[in-house]
Amino acid sequence: MSAxxxxxxxxxxxxxxxxxxxxxxFALVSYAxxxxxxxxxxxxxxRLGFAHAFGGNASIRLFYGEPYDLxxxxxxxxxRVGGLLSIFAAMWGLLAAVRALRAEEDAGRQELVLAGxxxxxxxxxxxxxxxxxxxxxxxxxxxxxxxxxxxxxxxxAYLALATVAVVPVFAGxxxxxxxxxxxxxxxxxxxxxxxxxxxxLRVIADTSSGLGWLRWTTPLGWSEExxxxxxxxxxxxxxxxLAATTLLVGAGLIAFRRDVGNGLLDRSDSGPxxxxxxSSPTALALRDERGSFAGWLLGTxxxxxxxxxxxxxxxxxxxxxxxxxxxQRLGAIxxxxxxxxxxxxxxxxxxxxxxxxxxxxxxxxxxxxxxxLETLFALPVxxxxxxxxxxxxxxxxxxxxxxxxxxxxxxxxxxxxxxxPLTSMLEAGANCLPVALLFLGVGALAFAxxxxxxxxxxxGLVAVAFVWQLFGGLLGAPRWLLDLSxxxxxxxxxxxxxxxxxxxxxxxxxxxxxLSSLWAFRRRDLTGV
Amino acid sequence: MRPALxxxxxxxxxxxxxxxxxxxxxxxxxxxxxxxxxxxxxxxTTIRLLLGLHRPTAGRAELFGIDAWHDAVAAHRRVxxxxxxxxxxxxxTSAETxxxxxxxxxxxxxxxxxxxxxxxxxxxxxxxxxxxxxxxQKVQLVAAFASRADLLILDEPTSGLDPxxxxxxxxxxxxxKERGQTIFLSSHIxxxxxxxxxxxxxxxxxxxxxxxxxxxxxHLSAQTIEVTFGGPAPRLPALPGxxxxxxxxxxxxxxxxxxxxxxxxxxxxxxxxxxSTREPSLEEIFLHHYERSDPRVGR
Numbered sequence: 001m002s003a004x005x006x007x008x009x010x011x012x013x014x015x016x017x018x019x020x021x022x023x024x025x026f027a028l029v030s031y032a033x034x035x036x037x038x039x040x041x042x043x044x045x046x047r048l049g050f051a052h053a054f055g056g057n058a059s060i061r062l063f064y065g066e067p068y069d070l071x072x073x074x075x076x077x078x079x080r081v082g083g084l085l086s087i088f089a090a091m092w093g094l095l096a097a098v099r100a101l102r103a104e105e106d107a108g109r110q111e112l113v114l115a116g117x118x119x120x121x122x123x124x125x126x127x128x129x130x131x132x133x134x135x136x137x138x139x140x141x142x143x144x145x146x147x148x149x150x151x152x153x154x155x156x157a158y159l160a161l162a163t164v165a166v167v168p169v170f171a172g173x174x175x176x177x178x179x180x181x182x183x184x185x186x187x188x189x190x191x192x193x194x195x196x197x198x199x200x201l202r203v204i205a206d207t208s209s210g211l212g213w214l215r216w217t218t219p220l221g222w223s224e225e226x227x228x229x230x231x232x233x234x235x236x237x238x239x240x241x242l243a244a245t246t247l248l249v250g251a252g253l254i255a256f257r258r259d260v261g262n263g264l265l266d267r268s269d270s271g272p273x274x275x276x277x278x279s280s281p282t283a284l285a286l287r288d289e290r291g292s293f294a295g296w297l298l299g300t301x302x303x304x305x306x307x308x309x310x311x312x313x314x315x316x317x318x319x320x321x322x323x324x325x326x327x328q329r330l331g332a333i334x335x336x337x338x339x340x341x342x343x344x345x346x347x348x349x350x351x352x353x354x355x356x357x358x359x360x361x362x363x364x365x366x367x368x369x370x371x372x373l374e375t376l377f378a379l380p381v382x383x384x385x386x387x388x389x390x391x392x393x394x395x396x397x398x399x400x401x402x403x404x405x406x407x408x409x410x411x412x413x414x415x416x417x418x419x420x421p422l423t424s425m426l427e428a429g430a431n432c433l434p435v436a437l438l439f440l441g442v443g444a445l446a447f448a449x450x451x452x453x454x455x456x457x458x459x460g461l462v463a464v465a466f467v468w469q470l471f472g473g474l475l476g477a478p479r480w481l482l483d484l485s486x487x488x489x490x491x492x493x494x495x496x497x498x499x500x501x502x503x504x505x506x507x508x509x510x511x512x513x514x515l516s517s518l519w520a521f522r523r524r525d526l527t528g529v
Numbered sequence: 530m531r532p533a534l535x536x537x538x539x540x541x542x543x544x545x546x547x548x549x550x551x552x553x554x555x556x557x558x559x560x561x562x563x564x565x566x567x568x569x570x571x572x573x574t575t576i577r578l579l580l581g582l583h584r585p586t587a588g589r590a591e592l593f594g595i596d597a598w599h600d601a602v603a604a605h606r607r608v609x610x611x612x613x614x615x616x617x618x619x620x621x622t623s624a625e626t627x628x629x630x631x632x633x634x635x636x637x638x639x640x641x642x643x644x645x646x647x648x649x650x651x652x653x654x655x656x657x658x659x660x661x662x663x664x665x666q667k668v669q670l671v672a673a674f675a676s677r678a679d680l681l682i683l684d685e686p687t688s689g690l691d692p693x694x695x696x697x698x699x700x701x702x703x704x705x706k707e708r709g710q711t712i713f714l715s716s717h718i719x720x721x722x723x724x725x726x727x728x729x730x731x732x733x734x735x736x737x738x739x740x741x742x743x744x745x746x747x748h749l750s751a752q753t754i755e756v757t758f759g760g761p762a763p764r765l766p767a768l769p770g771x772x773x774x775x776x777x778x779x780x781x782x783x784x785x786x787x788x789x790x791x792x793x794x795x796x797x798x799x800x801x802x803x804x805s806t807r808e809p810s811l812e813e814i815f816l817h818h819y820e821r822s823d824p825r826v827g828r
Contacts, residue, residue, distance in 0.1 A: 523584065
């Protein structure tokens with residue numbers, strides 16, 4: 001048993017960077033929401049006004065889910081903390097499971113483990129134990145954040161539980177994907193696809209009248225139906241327990257039977273040469289990345305299409321001018337037309353495209369970590385040119401993703417005659433680019449300066465900037481501090497005008513960061529794992 | 530002889546660890562140079578500096594007179610490299626890998642590549658991710674030799690190869706040598722170096738401790754003298770430059786570096802039946818350098 005516990009501890013230690021950043025994020029968000037609400041809406045009158053504004057406002061629900069009670073601090077926190085963090089918790093669950101159950105195998109380390117005295121069952125359970133430990137840390141982070149902000153202990157514990165209840169389910173989904181897919185990458189893509197669908201179902205359920213029952217079809221909806229601070233339907237816990245058990249046991253049964261190193265999906269291990277896209281390192285990068293790019297395109301495109309589709313039916317709640325100001329403090333805008341709804345929603349796509357940019361930094365780093373760059377740079381290949389090629393490729397991907405989201409949202413809206421012109425949707429798509437390119441440039445600089453931590457830093461910056469934009473205002477942070485988040489400077493096109501100056505500044509910073517990254521990358525040692 | 534490869538005071542530290550300490554090295558065009566050293570002695574560091582993959586802390590490295598760090602791209606035009614770890618692009622087949630590397634290099638000898646693919650018995654329609662380590666190593670070797678580059682830098686190129694492939698490798702190196710190509714062969718397979726190399730450098734803890742042709746190394750290094758006595762082997766007094774080991778009931782094996790005279794004087798008092806001396810193998814020269822002194826005192 002000590003061998004298995006050594007594996008579990010190793011797996012837990014391997015993911016410490018991710019665990020620490022998620023834990024901090026969770027604690028901060030939990031604490032900030034409660035305190036922020038208390039400060040911003042101290043009296044019942046304030047809260048009534050707020051509830052009226054948000055009660056029927058579908059666009060806000062998109063981020064946070066269905067609100068059940070906005071008049072108490074607990075009810076509000078359940079909505080904001082649970083609604084947002086359950087998405088992040090799901091993401092954590094699938095990252096952790098793919099890492100423990102496929103990435104190790106993909107890298108060939110699992111063979112080493114199984115060649116020892118550890119059986120497959122013990123190794124699988126050890127991996128799950130490591131995920132379980134991280135899961136407990138996330139629960140604790142939310143709990144402490146809420147209790148620290150003086151919410152009742154019992155209710156806080158339950159809200160924290162409801163929020164992280166999605167973790168085992170998505171870990172289970174990723175565990176299953178890890179059995180099906182032969183590579184880390186495909187496993188990640190399959191399980192991310194499941195998360196996109198789950199999120200989409202929740203969004204539709206929370207924003208479309210008459211479709212509330214859809215909440216029962218998605219694990220993210222179950223978290224809402226647990227109703228922390230608003231009635232506590234603890235029996236709903238049976239759903240995630242059942243789903244997670246089925247998925248994890250099923251994945252385990254497959255894991256015990258299949259060949260180590262392979263997945264259920266067969267991969268073709270030989271074939272005639274296909275000479276396309278082999279002419280240069282950049283061409284090869286395109287060849288390697290196109291599959292994963294197709295995944296991103298499919299995910300964001302599908303999401304955008306559905307957003308367009310429902311943009312008309314999400315009705316406009318009348319919002320008084322007095323409340324307008326408060327809404328703006330929350331990063332919201334008045335939603336009286338489909339274009340307003342889409343405008344707010346597109347902040348999601350700014351985030352998604354920025355994450356894509358980070359994934360490209362990660363892909364570049366893997367070329368270095370797996371020592372392919374040694375082979376490449378021993379040829380007459382200029383390092384700066386290589387990195388510039390990859391950054392251009394990533395920029396192209398960012399542009400295509402953003403514009404595709406715009407076009408597909410327009411297609412969805414057009415089928416409902418929502419009256420949103422194509423030009424403004426193209427503008428909304430293009431509006432995603434400056435922020436994403438800024439993160440691409442900064443990510444590249446991080447990669448050039450601190451190779452091992454570069455991609456992680458890029459993801460971390462995106463997450464912090466996004467969360468800060470959502471919550472910084474609630475905490476009463478001064479303007480200049482809020483303005484540090486690039487998301488703060490995104491006009492909610494098409495509802496708001498495009499902010500040209502801000503975009504130009506971000507693009508200039510992006511270019512500066514990218515150029516510095518070329519300079520720094522040329523001057524450093526290549527660094528392995 | 531114009532050097533194809535030159536290092537001058539080449540040093541590299543990673544934090545406090547000195548990986549390479551003021552290396553001076555020149556490999557002439559057409560020469561096959563064996564670079565010997567145990568794991569962690571700085572062989573791969575040297576190669577990374579020679580290729581401009583890592584930046585020297587001090588000194589400089591040149592390939593065909595071009596600075597390896599400041600002008601890496603130009604320096605690589607006439608160079609092919611086989612990395613110690615055969616990481617390649619997993620999604621490409623071997624044929625696609627050859628195609629890609631040849632295009633990035635700007636040409637390769639296709640007919641010779643065919644010949645090498647056959648010689649190394651490589652199925653070039655298989656994807657790299659499905660290949661064993663040895664087979665991935667073959668992919669690297671075929672790509673490097675088919676490039677007909679003037680200088681081949683090989684980092685432990687035969688690790689993972691079976692004995693048959695080792696033979697194929699030696700044949701290929703000899704062909705390259707006949708064509709006048711220069712080869713820098715980092716290895717710890719001594720028989721391979723002994724069979725292929727014109728000159729050998731021995732690296733120890735980041736310093737070049739010995740260098741020369743095999744004959745020179747043998748001359749400078751210890752020779753082994755086996756002494757058989759007409760009775761139990763006596764205990765010899767401590768002698769300068771001579772280490773003595775028991776080799777059977779009536780025999781001693783003496784490693785002599787330097788003059789043989791003190792040993793002969795010491796032996797004169799005993800009944801010696803037979804005295805045999807032989808040249809040290811490369812292995813003995815190599816081991817000699819690593820056993821000679823305590824590494825912690827040695828620097």
